[in-house]
Amino acid sequence: MRSRAGFANGQRAAGRTNDIIVAIVRALPLLLLIAGCAAYHPAPLAPVAIAQREAEARLDAARVAPLVAAIAPDAAWNGNDWDRLSLFAAMLQGNADIAAARTGIATARAARRAAGVRPGPTLTLTAEYAGKAPEASPWLFGGSIDVPIDGGGRRASRLAIADLGITAARYDFAETVWMTRMALRRALTDRLVAARRQDEAAAIVAVRQRQFDIVARRVAAGAASRAELERVRADAADGVRKGAEAAAQIVTADAGLAAALGVPATSLAGLVLVWPDFETPPPAVAMPDAAQRQAALAARADVLKAMIAYDQAEADLRGEIARQYPAINIGPGYTWERGLVKLPINFGFALPPLDGNRGAIAAATARRAEAGGRLEAVIAGAQATIDGALAGAVQARRTLAAVRSGELPAAQRLARQADSEVAAGAIDRGEWAAAQAGARLARLSELDALAGVHAADAALEEALRRPVAGPELAIRTGLKELR
8 A cells, every 4th residue: 555655646746747847848938038039130131232322322412511510510611612521521421441340349349248248057957767766756857057157367358358359349440430531632632633734734735736836837848857846746745645644543533532432433523622722731741749649659550459469468368377277167956856855056167277277378478478579569660650751741842842942933934934035036936835845844843742742741641640731630529429
C-alpha cells in the first residue's frame, strides 16, 4: 500500500511540475512581447532611383536661406548672388559625403548604447528520468541561470572604446565638412580665374587676328617677310590654345563645384558666382599667435586621429590589465529531484592565461608607446605644414606684387602709348596690335600670380583649419550644432 501511495504521490508531483513547465512555455511569447523584441523591416535601396534623384537635384535659394541665417546671423544674403557663405550652406545640405558622415555619428552613438547594455544571463533547463528509481518519482527537473558579473576594468574598457568611436565619428564628420569646403573653395577659385583667362585669351586672339591680317597684306605687298607672318600666326595660335585651356578649366571647375554642392554640373548654368574681393586679396598674411596655432592643431584630422589611436591603445591596455584577474559568473538554480526541492548556486571563474596575461599587457604597453610616438610625429609635421603654408602665402603675395608693380603696368603703359601713336600716325596697326596683345599677356601673368595667391591661401586655411578672409568669417555656429 505504501508503494502504491508513494507512486501516486510521485505521479502527482510530476504532474504539477509538468504543469509548471507547460505554463512557462506558454508564457514565453508574452515575456518576449513584454521585453519589446524588435521586428525586422527590410529597406532595400535602388541605385537607379538614387542616381535619378541626384540628377534632379538643384540649388534652392529658398531652402538655403534659412541655413545661412542660422549659421551666420549677421550676414545678409540676397538669394541671387552665390558667394562662399551661401555655397557653403548649400554644400552642407546637398553633399552626400557630409550626409554619410552625419549618419556615421548616429551609428557610433547607437553602438555606444549597445556597448552599455550588460550581457544577458544564460538560462539552462534540465530534465532527467531514472529507470527503476527507488525514490517516489523517477523524474528530475531543474533550471539554472548563469549571470556574468559585468564590471571593473573590462566594462570600463569596452565603454571607453565605444566613446572613442563616437569621438572618431565626430572628427570624421568635421573633417568631411572641412575637406569638402576646401574642394568647394578651390573649385570656385579655379572657376573665377579660368573665366578671366578665357576673356583675356579671346581678346588676345582678336588683336592677333588683326595683326595677322595687317602683316599678311604687308607680305603680299612685299613690305614684310614670310617669317614675320608665321611668327604672328604662332602668336595667334598660342592665344587660341590659351582660350581652349581656359574653357577646359571652366568645365573641370564646374564639375568640382557640382560635386561639392551635390548637384549635377548642368544645374550650374546661369548661376551668379560672386567674390567681391577676389582680385584684391589681403596684402599681408596675418600671422597666427600661439593660441591660434594650438586651435589649428586641435582641429586637424591627422592630429585628431593620432589622438584617437593613442586613446584606443590606452583603453586596450586597461582592458588587458583587467584580464589578469578572473572573470566571475554567478549561477543560481532550482532543482526538483524526485520529490526533493534543491536551490543550488554556482560560482564560475574564467581564469587568466598561465602567464597572468603579462605578455598581452606588455604588447599593449608597447602599442601605447608607439601611438604616443606617432602622435608626437604628427604634431611636429602639422606645425611644419603651418609654417610652410605661411611662407607660401607670403611668397605668393610677393610674386603678385612684383607682377602688378613691374610687368603689368609697363605693358599697359606701352599699350596706352600705342593708342596715342597710332592715332598720330606714328606707328601702324600691326605695331599697335602687338602692344595691345602684350598688355593682355601681362594680364594673364597677373592672373597666374593671383591664382597662386588664392592657392597659397587655400593651403594656409587647410593648415590652420579656419578661413583667413571672406564671408565665412561671419559663421557663428560650430559643427556641433550642424550635426
